[in-house]
Amino acid sequence: MWMKKLHHSTRISAIVSRAFNSLDLTSSVSISTLHDSAIFSSPLSSLSLSRLRRRSAPTLLLSNLTSILSRENAIFFVKDESPFSSLSESSAKLYCWNCATEADDATPFLFCQACRSVQQVNQSIDYFQIFGLGRKYSIEDGELEKKYKDWQKILHPDLVHSKTQREREYAAEQSARVIDAYRTLADPLSRAIYIMKLEGMPVDEEERITGPELLAEIMELREAVDEAEDAQTLNQIQAELQEKLRNWSKSFEDAYLRKNFEDGLASIRRMTYYKRANEEIVKKL
Known part of the structure; x- marks a missing residue:
């Protein structure tokens, strides 16, 4: 059965036939010898050492087949379905x-x-x-x-x-x-978050802000946006936000180069807030 599957599932049926026809009954080969041969070293091989141990495959035939496969460079003939x-x-x-x-x-x-x-x-x-x-x-x-x-x-x-x-x-x-x-x-913010993910430091984008300094800044900015009477004022606030985003983006880069992930996360928190505030201004413009 194992030989039938090999014969029909690959493009080496002709080689298998040659192995049968040229079988030398006086030759012998060990499993360890087969393991070192081309059919096992090929990354695309569908056979394995464990399968040979489980199956009572004819040793002489496998020896002959392996020799032919080595000469024919079997990697170009045996393909994996994955x-x-x-x-x-x-x-x-x-x-x-x-x-x-x-x-x-x-x-x-x-x-x-x-x-x-x-x-x-x-x-x-x-x-x-x-x-x-x-x-x-x-x-x-x-x-x-x-x-x-x-x-x-x-x-x-x-x-x-x-x-x-x-x-x-x-x-x-x-x-x-x-x-x-x-x-x-x-996007600078999403890029920073992705880098931290690759470094095994996933970012909680819904994390609550608890720092008093940042909370005070948030309150002040919200009031400024709510009280803005025209587009010119909103554009000015937006320009200030974008400048803050650039500064904290640079802070993240510096922290990342130092592998200081704590400072990197702090920079991401700032960038997250400034980006959201900028999006609110865009909606009002």
Whole structure:
């Protein structure tokens, strides 16, 4: 049964037949020898050592088959049904589901450079990696926008209508994630919150403000907005808020560079409030 599954689930049926035909009854091989062979070292192999131990597979046939697979470079013939396969937990290598080409470590694996097949979303690739950026707070808007447009030229659903249903679904998922990544990184506050999440310091955006100094500032600002009689006054208050946002954004960057997450969280609290106050002013204008 195990040989029937191998024969029909992969593209190596011809190789299996050759193994049968050239079987040498005088040869022998151990399980440890098989484990070191190409069929087990291949990240896309559907066999495993544990399966061989559970099954009483003909040792001689497996020896012959392994030898042939090594010569034929089996990685190009045996494919996994999963979108990605990993060589090990530590290496976390990614392979194209369509052509088995290994992903370039220098670029996010959203689509295959070799066959240009769109890949399934991989949550281990963070938003910064999607745009080829290091995990840093300071980002140039023009650079981010350019890379966002480059991805949309590849992944937008309207541009993959001729591809398979599988790839169209992958493209829709990837496109949506790229959009979310762009919106997150383009906004200073959401970018700061995302960075803290990656650092294992999730931010409670509904946290109540308890500091007396900030509470007093909030009360004063609310009164100023409520008492504003014209758009000019509101625009002036808005300009002051935006300046505060820039200052506290810089404070967050400094805290993050020092890995002072407590000061980073304090900066985020300030930025959160100023952004909400600015949104209220926009509604009144």
